[in-house]
Amino acid sequence: MNAKLLVAGAALTLGMTSVAHAGPTLDAIKSRGSLQCGVNTGLPGFSNPDSQGNWTGLDVDYCQAYAAALFGDANKVSYTPLSAQQRFTALQSGEVDVLARNTTHSLQRDTALGLNFAPPNYYDGQGFMVPTALGVTKGSELDGATVCVQPGTTTELNLADYFRARGMNFQPVVIEAFDEVNAAYFSGRCDVLTTDISGLAGVRATLAPNPDDHIILPDVVSKEPLAPAVRHGDDQWYDIIKWVHHAMVEAEEKGVTSENVDEMLKSTDPTIQRLLGVSGDMGAQLGLDNKWAYNVIKQVGNYGEVFANNVGMETPLKLERGQNALWTNGGLQYAAPIR
Incomplete structure (x- = not known):
């Protein structure tokens, strides 16, 4: 093997074994002790406050999932209600850490507005x-x-x-x-x-x-791929937002739910072991505890649970999974490999 290949191989090995360096957003969130999540001012099924100011909805559950991954506590999140015109300025200025507000991923927003979008948590039109x-x-x-x-x-x-x-x-x-x-x-x-x-x-x-x-x-x-968004310039924070979604989708595909997740810790399936932090070092790669995905699933649920609880057929919205079904059921929800 020539010297160039040896150097390339060493660099690849180093890249595969290194862990995430803390980015400014994660540092700020940890210093503050809670996540600041931008949400809709009131959209039934997605982000809606009740008369006591308690927020519920699919996007709200995503905010809680991020908090669970970061702190091991889904309640360590505050909500900033934003109108359509306010939302991008609030994210760009740092008023919120993440925008989880039924926002369509588009080219202009991805570039001119300086945003990075996670995978869509709801495919709409x-x-x-x-x-x-x-x-x-x-x-x-x-x-x-x-x-x-x-x-x-x-x-x-x-x-x-x-x-x-x-x-x-x-x-x-x-x-x-x-x-x-x-x-x-x-x-x-x-x-x-x-x-x-x-x-x-x-x-x-x-x-x-x-x-x-x-x-x-x-x-x-x-086509309206609704997706959480973060600011350009902090790859580690972007990775966390992306992989929380992938973990929730992967959990549904593997049959891991908020109710059986503790029993699933005993699974011999290598994918489930990596997902739940039983083996591997997936959390460290993100700068999180290796139980990050376990905490998300235990405290919030997998993607199917979040969909069903907020917008599914047993809710007032009565929305079918449709495009938001797993890819194994003809839908578009597909998790990248957690390995």
């Missing part, structure tokens, strides 16, 4: 909701409609693209606050409410006086 009494059955019948939409979103851009591509006209009713745009629709200020289909399902199920008075049209007018 934009749709339209209309009053049943309007008699509309598909998007192509919306020519001339007034449409309620939030500014500073991919929703607003997709709306314009959809109508322009079809030679149709519409009148936008642009309102920033989530509760105000919904109120405008229900009061009749606009014919149509448009946002991600999961959001429409939440609004219809929890805010409509009578859900049967409103219909979500079958049209899916965009």
